[in-house]
Amino acid sequence: NAGVTQTPKFQVLKTGQSMTLQCAQDMNHEYMSWYRQDPGMGLRLIHYSVGAGITDQGEVPNGYNVSRSTTEDFPLRLLSAAPSQTSVYFCASRRTSGTYEQYFGPGTRLTVT
């Protein structure tokens, strides 16, 4: 049981490049989300999904796209990277009922130069 996995762990991009951060979970959780962590600001929600085919925006969605074609996977796409997107990105998942505990992946540190 791997829990929530994220790839890559580290990435350096140039301004304007695109990339996809991968997230997968093997707990059959319906709810998945992406957060970014910046110094002094805690974690902020980017996008979330309550099931396959259903996504919605969080607090800071601009510059990011998501899709959810399967229960297991929830990739985050940066179409044209900007220095302001330099951050640590966390994927999380949880069941839609019960204790509402979110299980986090190990994070991806992204630097945009």
Place this chain on the structure above:
Amino acid sequence: AQTVTQSQPEMSVQEAETVTLSCTYDTSESDYYLFWYKQPPSRQMILVIRQEAYKQQNATENRFSVNFQKAAKSFSLKISDSQLGDAAMYFCAYGRSQGAQKLVFGQGTRLTINP
């Protein structure tokens, strides 16, 4: 919109002593959950303790306990018998019980344990 505030950017405590981390939140909801997450240097987010708003009894997990004051919208974390492994960033988080369950995080408190 819900907000979570941690007013202590940094705290330090002697090993084996007790320390309390503060958290306040703002919401108009009556049913919600509150969490404390620990983030060690490894960056992994680890759930420390969870409190359901409808429960009056304060949650406890071994050396970790909370003081939940619903009317005051306060949710502090007490760590007893502090250990070197407790050194980390601690985040307070709020989640609604109904509708889209998104976590709102505080800014974090960096806890240092002095040997």
